[in-house]
Amino acid sequence: MQENQLMVIYGDDPRTMVETLLQKIKPEEGLPRTAKIGLKPNLVLDKPAASGATTHPELVEGIIKYFQARGYHDLRIMEGSWVGAQTERAFQICGYQELAAQYQVPLINLKRDRTITRQVGALTLEVCASVLEVDYLINLPVLKAHCQTALTCALKNLKGCVPDAEKRRFHRMGLHQPIAHLAAALPTQLTIVDGICGDLTFEEGGNPVPMGRVFAGRDPVLIDAYAASLLGLAAEDVPYIAIAAGLGVGEDNLDKAEIIEFNPEAKSAQPFRLSRRVQSLARYIEECEACSACYGSLIHALHRLEEEGELSRLGLGPKAVKIGQGFRGVNGEGLGVGVCTRGLQSSIPGCPPTARAIKDFLGKLNLD
Numbered sequence: 001m002q003e004n005q006l007m008v009i010y011g012d013d014p015r016t017m018v019e020t021l022l023q024k025i026k027p028e029e030g031l032p033r034t035a036k037i038g039l040k041p042n043l044v045l046d047k048p049a050a051s052g053a054t055t056h057p058e059l060v061e062g063i064i065k066y067f068q069a070r071g072y073h074d075l076r077i078m079e080g081s082w083v084g085a086q087t088e089r090a091f092q093i094c095g096y097q098e099l100a101a102q103y104q105v106p107l108i109n110l111k112r113d114r115t116i117t118r119q120v121g122a123l124t125l126e127v128c129a130s131v132l133e134v135d136y137l138i139n140l141p142v143l144k145a146h147c148q149t150a151l152t153c154a155l156k157n158l159k160g161c162v163p164d165a166e167k168r169r170f171h172r173m174g175l176h177q178p179i180a181h182l183a184a185a186l187p188t189q190l191t192i193v194d195g196i197c198g199d200l201t202f203e204e205g206g207n208p209v210p211m212g213r214v215f216a217g218r219d220p221v222l223i224d225a226y227a228a229s230l231l232g233l234a235a236e237d238v239p240y241i242a243i244a245a246g247l248g249v250g251e252d253n254l255d256k257a258e259i260i261e262f263n264p265e266a267k268s269a270q271p272f273r274l275s276r277r278v279q280s281l282a283r284y285i286e287e288c289e290a291c292s293a294c295y296g297s298l299i300h301a302l303h304r305l306e307e308e309g310e311l312s313r314l315g316l317g318p319k320a321v322k323i324g325q326g327f328r329g330v331n332g333e334g335l336g337v338g339v340c341t342r343g344l345q346s347s348i349p350g351c352p353p354t355a356r357a358i359k360d361f362l363g364k365l366n367l368d
């Protein structure tokens with residue numbers, strides 16, 4: 001897998017999706033069987049993945065099965081939940097205790113780990129030793145919004161690899177600088193993003209948005225630039241992305257990425273269970289057999305427009321935006337999202353379009 005490649009797979013079964021992705025990526029090439037492999041999910045707190053807060057254990061299971069089947073047996077799952085949450089409880093509630101017992105993979109609570117001091121530019125950082133000591137670190141963030149940094153994905157997920165005192169100091173420093181510097185101190189070999197149903201607004205979950213995808217890359221900065229677009233953001237809206245690029249961690253120009261979608265035909269139309277917050281945005285949508293990947297993009301785009309005060313200016317009525325495979329071949333008036341709605345008078349191309357593309361398109365509309 002090349003540094004500028006981002007590989008995307010659609011669906012709703014993270015276990016098989018990640019195994020398929022790994023078969024394409026072939027992370028075992030050049031990796032000795034004795035390698036210590038670290039898996040860093042996002043278990044920010046003790047809420048199951050369906051809440052939109054944490055990494056699906058099925059995704060981690062798929063990775064463990066993949067490596068164990070190829071003779072790698074020195075794996076470990078590592079996490080330090082946010083300040084105020086107990087990592088052991090998160091391991092239990094999120095299904096990781098069971099997973100660890102089933103596959104004989106140790107769980108490491110990074111809150112109890114010793115630390116190693118790392119200097120990056122002017123910043124001195126305390127980083128958990130267990131994470132620095134692995135040979136191959138796989139970062140497994142959730143694609144979700146964050147109340148302070150707008151996005152939390154690859155770069156910010158590494159904050160779970162510092163002790164609580166350091167996490168508090170990160171907040172005093174405004175998050176962006178230390179998050180970027182930590183990424184420079186803590187190289188990851190692969191990032192696999194759980195984009196099944198990350199949260200709309202907040203890292204703590206509660207408003208999951210079905211996005212129906214898993215994607216992977218070697219460059220965590222490029223991953224975050226792509227993730228931002230999927231939430232309706234520009235990379236510049238998330239300052240730590242550019243700071244990390246400036247520190248040489250990776251590339252923040254999404255135009256340089258080669259985005260490979262393996263199964264564009266496999267996007268699934270799932271029944272959606274929406275929180276009240278997401279329902280308030282869904283009232284603008286007329287959905288008919290919409291894929292999660294498309295529907296979630298539209299929800300994120302509407303949320304961004306609302307945040308910017310543009311949604312009320314647009315004056316969208318109930319069910320004003322059509323989306324889904326049920327609109328294939330439908331011609332006539334109306335506003336639609338995705339190639340399925342291309343017969344409508346005004347349609348946003350893409351299959352699925354990113355939230356960023358939808359937001360830009362809707363933001364330029366004048367419906368009066």
Ligand code: SF4
Pocket residue numbers: 267289290291293294295323324325337338339340341350351352353
């Ligand atoms: S454009 Fe149609 S097929 Fe493509 S993701 Fe959207 S709903 Fe699914």
